[in-house]
Amino acid sequence: MENVFDSKDAQNYINRINNLIEDTHGLWGRMTVDQMLAHCNVTYEMVYEPEKHKKPGSIAKFILKRFVKPKVVSEKAYPKDSPTAPQFVISNRRNFHDEKKRLIGFIQKTQQLGSEAFEGKESFSFGKLKANEWNNMFAKHLNHHLSQFGV
Numbered sequence: 001m002e003n004v005f006d007s008k009d010a011q012n013y014i015n016r017i018n019n020l021i022e023d024t025h026g027l028w029g030r031m032t033v034d035q036m037l038a039h040c041n042v043t044y045e046m047v048y049e050p051e052k053h054k055k056p057g058s059i060a061k062f063i064l065k066r067f068v069k070p071k072v073v074s075e076k077a078y079p080k081d082s083p084t085a086p087q088f089v090i091s092n093r094r095n096f097h098d099e100k101k102r103l104i105g106f107i108q109k110t111q112q113l114g115s116e117a118f119e120g121k122e123s124f125s126f127g128k129l130k131a132n133e134w135n136n137m138f139a140k141h142l143n144h145h146l147s148q149f150g151v
Helices: 007-018 033-048 060-075 095-114 132-149
Strands: 121-123 127-129
Touching: 007 033, 007 095, 007 132, 033 095, 060 095, 060 127, 127 132
Parallel strands: none
Antiparallel strands: 121 127
């Protein structure tokens, strides 16, 4: 598993993103490349721009922590065509260049803050996470979707 807090690994993600072009097509799934970038941004928005998203209620958070968290924060890769949580569904087209720039900025910010900033940090849906769980969540999600688009 790559380390999103490591400058070389973070740069590798940025290089992969920079290999995308506006008409890159996915190898599976229905998202367009701009929607995929916007979808990847949601994970970071929940950390850096939480006001954009509704927090789950107590029952939903219990279910997320109990059943979804283990799959999200482990090192095991997501299978192709995994179900998407409603708050991550991007149904309209987005500006490719804006979404790409935002995602790169989020990756850089996360790397610069470092693992220390994420140790014990409260997750939007899963409660407090260890830095390695944050890393797994970020890295696994990026790898899944960048691989989906062949980069």
